[in-house]
Amino acid sequence: MTTFASSLKKEIARVARKELKDELGALRKASASYRTEIAALKRQVRELQVALRQTSRRADKALHTVAPDAPAESxxxxxxxxxxxxxxxxxxxxxxxxxxxxxxxxxxxxxxxxxxxxxxxxxxxxxxxxxxxxxxxxxxxxxxxxxxxxxxxxx
Missing domain, CATH: 1.10.260.40 (lambda repressor-like DNA-binding domains)
Structure with missing residues (x-):
């Protein structure tokens, strides 16, 4: 009876691994694509932050200067x-x-x-x-x- 029980356990474990292998493969692919997408979004956020800083600096500079041909304000x-x-x-x-x-x-x-x-x-x-x-x-x-x-x- 011991050999039957151990054989049954091994077979159940093998079938479970086989079922999980397909599901884990799909999850790994999805996880890799999510990581790639997150990295791209992080790069995009950094670029937008740099652009925002540059724009705010230009706006601050524009507030403090006037075009040379503009009339002087009193x-x-x-x-x-x-x-x-x-x-x-x-x-x-x-x-x-x-x-x-x-x-x-x-x-x-x-x-x-x-x-x-x-x-x-x-x-x-x-x-x-x-x-x-x-x-x-x-x-x-x-x-x-x-x-x-x-x-x-x-x-």
Whole structure:
């Protein structure tokens, strides 16, 4: 009876393995295709995140600059004044100032003036009134204030 029982057990195990083999094969194929699809979706999400960051940077930059041919906005009319790196550099050159002189006039560092002119950063709000005031200030007036040691910005 022992041989019959053991033979029966072996046969049942063999049939069970045979049945499971087909089902496991299908599951393995499905699992592999799901992993491939997940990897592709992860790549797509990363690409979209990069595109979103680039777009938000461009939008932030666009908010802080105005096209050169656009009319200058005046804070007195209730409009928000917009800083433009190109106009700031042109203003400094129009006044005949070096970056060091401009930094002394505004009460900031030469590196800050350079970064403002290259568009890497925008000035803080406390410097904007002095920068916007340069639009109506002449070269002699700025040189006189530099000679006295009084800049346009107050800390």
């Amino acid at each position: 804070p007195k009319r209730g409009r928000r004044a917009v800083f433009s790196a190109e106009r700031f550099k042109a203003q400094r050159e129009r006044l005949g100032l070096t970056q060091k002189d401009m930094a002394a006039y505004l009460g900031t560092s030469t590196l800050s003036v350079w970064k403002w002119e290259t568009g890497q950063v925008t000035p803080r709000a406390r410097f904007l009134p002095a920068i916007l005031g340069l639009r109506t200030t002449g070269k002699r007036e700025v040189l006189q204030q530099l000679a006295r040691g009084a800049g346009g910005a107050t800390d």
